Structure formats: structure tokens, C-alpha cells
Amino acid sequence: MGNTLSHPTTEDHVHYGADYNPEQWPEEIWPDDVARMREAGVTMVSLGIFSWARIQPREGEFDFAWLDRVIDLLHEGGIAVDLATATASPPPWASAAYPELLPQDENGATYWPGSRQQFAPSSPVYRRLAGELVSAIAERYSRHPAVVMWHVNNEYGCHLNMDFSDAARDAFRRWLADRYGDVDALNLAWGTNFWAQRYQSFDEVFPPRRAPYSHNPGQMLDYRRFTSDMLLECYLMERDLIRAAGATQPITTNFMGAFKPANYEQWAPHLDLVSDDCYPDPNDPESYRAAAFQRDLVRSLKPEQPWVLMEQATNALNWRPSNAPKAPGQMAALSAQAIGRGADGILFFQWRQSRAGAEKFHSAMLPHAGTETRTWREASALGETLAALPALPAPARGDARVAIVFDWENWWAVEASDHPMNGIDYVAAVQRWYRALHRRHVQVDLVPAARADDRYDLAVAPLLGLVREADAAALTSFVEGGGHLLAGPYTDVVDEADRFRDGGFLTQLGDVLGVRLEDFGALVAPDAPAEQPGERFAPFGGSLAGGAVLEESTGTLLAEEIHVTDAAVEASFVGGRLTGRPALTARRHGRGTARYLATVPDERGTQSVVDHVLAAASVAPVVAGLPEHVEVARRGDVVTAINHGGPTATVPLAGTDLVTGAVVDGLELAAWEWAIVREAGAAAGGSDADAATADAPARTAARVGAILGGGA
Structure with missing residues (x-):
């Protein structure tokens, strides 16, 4: 699958960019955004993630004129679009007209508008309204040459881990009937003879709402399965509507690493490529190990296929108790870590720092303080560096033993x-x-x-x-x-x-x-x-x-x-x-x-x-004899080495530096320095393992760049 557009400047490179939210800014700023994006080396942006209220100001009425202009501007500037379905945050008119779409907690308290993700995933009303929006967007843009990928919803379940509304009650009963067939099988699985919990019909079953004491453990386990399945059903509904509109581009939704409410192992087969959001804490000197864990987890979900880092921060966040800035060079080092562990796309939240709203203190590629900032210089330098990278091999069977x-x-x-x-x-x-x-x-x-x-x-x-x-x-x-x-x-x-x-x-x-x-x-x-x-x-x-x-x-x-x-x-x-x-x-x-x-x-x-x-x-390291603050990762015949802020270290790697093209025989990496090296003796076009996996019939494509640029 893939569209027919080829982006000559990005087809063979790691994609680079950010969430772009032009609706937050006057239209006269949009051309400057595109010019600055080109200056920073941006090749792709995620567009429209929280745009439902702007796209659909009221039920039955759609305003695409502004989005047409933005997409056309980006396309004229050579910047590809990862187009979102905008369903992550229903507009105020939706809950005002249909309060039954709002979720509830275990105490029966309603989650009201004024934040984001205020919808019950199992609500028929939410699904109808979301479906109408997705169909309208997909029918309009499925063949637009700028659109190279589809971004369904956003961080499913991030803030609303479990919903206990009446919509969830009704859906849970149907889910149980499908799973067990009859109520006797449910009673056996849950052991309901304990504490007189035996059910005579599925209509007697409720979500595990507030109770005097411990819930039935079988019920709790099934409710977690149900919650993950309801979120997945929402994704599948949107995916199918996009396909029904004739879209052939790859479709994804952004994961969040080890995220408890959604069973990503079951989700991954339904995504054309895995994408992930990752925010290691600069206050933790070993946070890069947690970040590496997350990269390896998401790579493992779709083995031997590259993935996309959909969100990270250029610098400080806004939502932790203490939001430390990244050290100089740390942002690029963590980006290199993602590439080394299988990513073919490096994106940030977000392009231009917000002027208002809950995330206005969250860093961005273009800071509120402007271009005379370390954040802008580092973001632009990373774009230039990534543009120099050739096509990388896909993660290969045997990289990890x-x-x-x-x-x-x-x-x-x-x-x-x-x-x-x-x-x-x-x-x-x-x-x-x-x-x-x-x-x-x-x-x-x-x-x-x-x-x-x-x-x-x-x-x-x-x-x-x-x-x-x-x-x-x-x-x-x-x-x-x-x-x-x-x-x-x-x-x-x-x-x-x-x-x-x-x-x-x-x-x-x-x-x-x-x-x-x-x-x-x-x-x-x-x-x-x-x-x-x-x-x-x-x-x-x-x-x-x-x-x-x-x-x-x-x-x-x-x-x-x-x-x-x-x-x-x-x-x-x-x-x-x-x-x-x-x-x-x-x-x-x-x-x-x-x-x-x-x-x-x-x-x-x-x-x-x-x-x-x-x-x-008899398991050997990727590279032996390294200090603990140096990280190495294998990707086919390519090894990435990173010094995560420690003393200068020698890395005994021989081959070709893929950024500079220089032949290397040993590396000296100072704090936050990194290198991506094709090992000596490897073919310039990639390893034999990469060639073998490229032909595997289950693959969507050999690498994400190929998917986004020219299809499979």
C-alpha cells in the first residue's frame, strides 16, 4: 500500500518533523511556518490531530477551506502530511447535544468538556459522530498528493484509562456474551459462587464500579480486556472508513510505550506501521535506559519493520512536577537512539510553541522565544544531520539474541x-x-x-x-x-x-x-x-x-x-x-x-x-569493552553508538560513518556525541538480513521511508 507521490528530498531519508497545529495561529503566519520548516529540515508534519472543532463547527457542517490551504502550502513547500482524523477531542457542541457520549469514572462522576479525550469509547453516539468526521476527511484528502500517512485519533486511552458509563455497561454485556456464549461459562471463569456473585443472565452484570471491597479478579481482568478492545474497535472503525474512501496510504495511531490500558501486542497487527510517543525525564540521569526499553518494546511489536517516533520533546515539558530542560546535545542523542533501535521517523510535539492553552510551556521545534535559541539551533542542526543519512536497513532477525x-x-x-x-x-x-x-x-x-x-x-x-x-x-x-x-x-x-x-x-x-x-x-x-x-x-x-x-x-x-x-x-x-x-x-x-x-x-x-x-x-554484547554510559544498538549491518553525557569514550567500531561518509576505525565520543556506522565489509545497499526481510510477504514495506515515499 502507498500513494504514488515520491518526495525526492525525503524518500531515502529518515523523516523529520512535528505535530503542526495551524489553527492556533493567524493565517498570515502559515507561509512563514512552511519557510521555517524548510530551514529546519522538516520533511513531514502531523496535521489536524485536535482540529475537530475547527473542521466541524456544528453537526452536519464542515469547513475544509482552511485545511485545504494549509495542506496545499505544505505540499508546495515539499513537506509531506501525516493527516490526522481529529477524533481525539470532541468539540463542545457534541457533548452539549449528546451528553450520553461523555465517559464516567467508577463512582459515576462524569468527565466533562474543557480538557481533551472526553468521550466514552463504547458510546454509539461518539462512534457515529467520529465516523461522519472521518469519512468526510478521508473522502476529501485520500488522494491528495501531500498526504503520505494517516494518523487515527491520538494516544488512545491516555487520560481516560477506563470508562464505567452506561454505554460501557451495555457494551460490556455484549462483549461478555460474545466471549463466553452463555452465562454459565462466565460464572465458571469468574468463580462467582464465591461471595454469592452468581449471575442468571448477562443483563445482571455491571462494570466494576465503586464497590464496598475487592472486585472479582476475573471480572477485573476481563474489564481490562474489554477496555483495550473498545479502544481498538474505535481505531478499526476509523481505519476501515479511511480505506473505504479509497485511501491507500499507511495508517497508524500513536502508541505510548508500556501503556497499561491498551494491549498493543494485540493492536500491532492492525497497524500498517507502529508509531510511538516517548518523553524521557531529563531529571533522571538514567532515563535513556527507560527510553531504550520503550524503543525496543515498540520495535518488537512489529518485528523486522521500522517504526516512527511520533512525539518527543525538543526540550522541557510542562506536565511533570519538575520539568527540567534537556542538556545541550541530549535531544539529538535521544533521537539517534530511536533511529538505532529501528525508527525511520523522528517527530516532535510540536512545531510552533503554543501561545495559550494547557501546553503553552511545553517546548517545541520553534520556541516562543524565537530562533535565537539553543532549542531552534539544535532542532535545525538535527534536521540537517538526518538529511545526510542514507536509507537504513530494516531491523533484522537476529539483531537481538x-x-x-x-x-x-x-x-x-x-x-x-x-x-x-x-x-x-x-x-x-x-x-x-x-x-x-x-x-x-x-x-x-x-x-x-x-x-x-x-x-x-x-x-x-x-x-x-x-x-x-x-x-x-x-x-x-x-x-x-x-x-x-x-x-x-x-x-x-x-x-x-x-x-x-x-x-x-x-x-x-x-x-x-x-x-x-x-x-x-x-x-x-x-x-x-x-x-x-x-x-x-x-x-x-x-x-x-x-x-x-x-x-x-x-x-x-x-x-x-x-x-x-x-x-x-x-x-x-x-x-x-x-x-x-x-x-x-x-x-x-x-x-x-x-x-x-x-x-x-x-x-x-x-x-x-x-x-x-x-x-x-554465550551471549555477546553488540560491542564489547564499553563503559556503561555508552549505548550501542544494532540495526542490520548498522551500529549506533551514543555517549549519554559521560566522559569521552572510545568505541571500537570500524566501517563507514553514515552521516559524514568518512571511514572510521574506532570512535572517540564525548558527552552527548553519537555516530551511526555501517560496519566494515557490509554492502553499501544494506545487509543480507535486510534484503531477506524486505521480501517477507507479511511486511508492509522494507522501511518506513519506502512506505511514505512510494508505497509497497
Whole structure:
């Protein structure tokens, strides 16, 4: 799919730009905007994201004249358009005429206009009005040569994580009927004989609104599934209307990394390309690791296909308690990080800084203070640099040899209430393992258990409490085929309905791991008040094969009581109630090895265990011998190296610098400096892996630039 327009200046380059909101400014400023965009190297803008009230001033009446002029101006200036459907924020007339489209919280309180995203995703009225708007926009612009991509809605669910309105009630009942077929199946899945919750019909079921005490966990899990599905239905409705209008350009909606309400793993197949919004915090000196985690997550959603960084900040934000500016050079370094981890588009929120409204203090490419600013100079310099880049290879199979298991439904189940250890932060636990691998310059994919396959040497599965039969089968096959599996505590506890299986815990993976779980051994949270009694930590350590030693480390949150049935003990607890009991075990299974770690190690302990399993699985870093503040990422035959603000470092890379064209044999990178290098011996046109993946029938295109510029 793709339109027929080719943009000669951008077809073979990373796209560069921002959200453009011309309706915030007088029309006489628009030509200057386009001129400045060209000066800054902008090649594409996202247009119309919050323009519903301007496009449709009242029901049944559309004003496209202003949007025609803007799109034509951009096209004349050689700037492509990622055209939004404008459905993210209904105008005031919509809720005044149809208050039933407004969402409600669990207490029945209505979310009123005056902000954004004030709509119930399951509301038939909202969907009708949004559909009429989308059809009108798509029919008018589907063949406009400036439009190279469609941007559906915006950050689905960002502020309204769950809706409990009557529209949601009715839709939830229909959703349950479709899922379970009859109410007896629902009663069985939810275990409704407990607390006299048994239903006689779906009409008796309500959303999990405010209740005296804990909600049914099966109902809560299903309501999260329902919420994600309702948001996805809105996306699919708009996508289908765009296609019905004859549009052939790729269609996307902007994700937000590890965003709990929407199961992006299920969404990704419905997007022609993945796009993402990412805002690392400059106050956190290690925020670049969290940003790398997010890049790897969104890249992993559509393997071997580039993605687009749809939003980031040029400098300071406005919505955190403290909104620090980025250091000089940090914005470009983080942009290079996205490219190195698979992005073929670098965009910002927004082009021109707002003069009024809630985000007027949010930085932009063109600051309110004008062009005599560091922000403008850095934004323009980055545009010039990106224009010098040639076409980059798509992310390739084998770039990452390590997988971290990341699963939305498991996330929902682990963070539910009434557990042995409540208040566990699933993403924080996953990111701790990611940081340890990142410090060792090991590239990672983040995938559900069912996608842990032979492309990986090592799979790490933290807190995999909800395990479906297909998950267990995939992990078992992975180990049998020669993979190394490290499973953390609270693994294989419940089924997909959040129910215990017959036979206790570890009923599906226990034989592979060679252990039996008796008790979860909750510890006092490390940050609990000092006066709260109980064990906070579970020290562990031990001797490894070949005489190596796993130095004493600290476990937190859980210290499980496990029994070895057919496994070697690599580390034991050395303090507290479990002294001498197994903490880390290993079992040879088929051609691989399965390990079980019975606690959540702290940062130091996580690093120690990671070093152990990397050595056992013979996983090498992308580039060896680097300090921790230097980041490297592989993309086919291209390696990106970045110094994230530390001392000058030597990077032993040899090849061609793709920005300057110079031959390099070792790099010296000062603070915030970066380079993108095609390794020596690689073909100028890209790697063999890139050529192979380019022919895969499931791909929309070999790279996002090709999708946007000339189609597939």
C-alpha cells in the first residue's frame, strides 16, 4: 500500500518533523511556518490531530477551506502530511447535544468538556459522530498528493484509562456474551459462587464500579480486556472508513510505550506501521535506559519493520512536577537512539510553541522565544544531520539474541489486588532486568511468551504469573531447542481467567524447571515504613559450575519456598527464614537450560544474575569493552553508538560513518556525541538480513521511508 507521490528530498531519508497545529495561529503566519520548516529540515508534519472543532463547527457542517490551504502550502513547500482524523477531542457542541457520549469514572462522576479525550469509547453516539468526521476527511484528502500517512485519533486511552458509563455497561454485556456464549461459562471463569456473585443472565452484570471491597479478579481482568478492545474497535472503525474512501496510504495511531490500558501486542497487527510517543525525564540521569526499553518494546511489536517516533520533546515539558530542560546535545542523542533501535521517523510535539492553552510551556521545534535559541539551533542542526543519512536497513532477525517476556494480560493479572505481595510494579520489575542487560550492551527484544523462539539464545521471564497453555508450550519448546530460560518468582500461578489450575503452582512449567513451589514467602516492601515489622530482604548466593561464584546478593518482595525435584541448586538463601533453601536453580532440558529464581533481586543482584546467565548462554554484547554510559544498538549491518553525557569514550567500531561518509576505525565520543556506522565489509545497499526481510510477504514495506515515499 502507498500513494504514488515520491518526495525526492525525503524518500531515502529518515523523516523529520512535528505535530503542526495551524489553527492556533493567524493565517498570515502559515507561509512563514512552511519557510521555517524548510530551514529546519522538516520533511513531514502531523496535521489536524485536535482540529475537530475547527473542521466541524456544528453537526452536519464542515469547513475544509482552511485545511485545504494549509495542506496545499505544505505540499508546495515539499513537506509531506501525516493527516490526522481529529477524533481525539470532541468539540463542545457534541457533548452539549449528546451528553450520553461523555465517559464516567467508577463512582459515576462524569468527565466533562474543557480538557481533551472526553468521550466514552463504547458510546454509539461518539462512534457515529467520529465516523461522519472521518469519512468526510478521508473522502476529501485520500488522494491528495501531500498526504503520505494517516494518523487515527491520538494516544488512545491516555487520560481516560477506563470508562464505567452506561454505554460501557451495555457494551460490556455484549462483549461478555460474545466471549463466553452463555452465562454459565462466565460464572465458571469468574468463580462467582464465591461471595454469592452468581449471575442468571448477562443483563445482571455491571462494570466494576465503586464497590464496598475487592472486585472479582476475573471480572477485573476481563474489564481490562474489554477496555483495550473498545479502544481498538474505535481505531478499526476509523481505519476501515479511511480505506473505504479509497485511501491507500499507511495508517497508524500513536502508541505510548508500556501503556497499561491498551494491549498493543494485540493492536500491532492492525497497524500498517507502529508509531510511538516517548518523553524521557531529563531529571533522571538514567532515563535513556527507560527510553531504550520503550524503543525496543515498540520495535518488537512489529518485528523486522521500522517504526516512527511520533512525539518527543525538543526540550522541557510542562506536565511533570519538575520539568527540567534537556542538556545541550541530549535531544539529538535521544533521537539517534530511536533511529538505532529501528525508527525511520523522528517527530516532535510540536512545531510552533503554543501561545495559550494547557501546553503553552511545553517546548517545541520553534520556541516562543524565537530562533535565537539553543532549542531552534539544535532542532535545525538535527534536521540537517538526518538529511545526510542514507536509507537504513530494516531491523533484522537476529539483531537481538535475548528476549524479555513482556505480556499485557500478565501485567494486568500481576498488578491486581489480593495477592501474596500487593503493590508489585510489573513494568518496574521488567525494566530492572532490561537495565542490567543494557549496561552490558546486550540488545533485547520484548515479546510475549508465545514469541520466544529460536532466534533467541536467552529468554528472561520476570513475574510470569498468568501462563496460557500456548505460553507454556512455547517456552518448553524454546528450552528443548537449545535456549536458556530464566524464570522469576511468581511464575505459572494462574490460567488466563486468573484461576488456579488443579495441582498447585508451576503446573505447566514445573517439569521443565525441575522445581515445585510451596509458598510465595512475601517480604516487607523495602520502602515500607521503618516501624513495619518483618523481613525486608532475602540474601542469596552460591557456587556455580566451573568454580565461579554468584556473589551474595539481595532479594526483595518475595522469597519463595521451592523444592528441587530435578534441578541443580546454583544459589541458596543465606539469611532469614529460608536460610539454606534454594534461591536459583538450573535444569538441563532437551538441548537447553531452564533456571528458576525464587526472589526479585535488587539492582546489584539482578546484574549479578544477568552476568551469570549471559555467560551460560554465550551471549555477546553488540560491542564489547564499553563503559556503561555508552549505548550501542544494532540495526542490520548498522551500529549506533551514543555517549549519554559521560566522559569521552572510545568505541571500537570500524566501517563507514553514515552521516559524514568518512571511514572510521574506532570512535572517540564525548558527552552527548553519537555516530551511526555501517560496519566494515557490509554492502553499501544494506545487509543480507535486510534484503531477506524486505521480501517477507507479511511486511508492509522494507522501511518506513519506502512506505511514505512510494508505497509497497
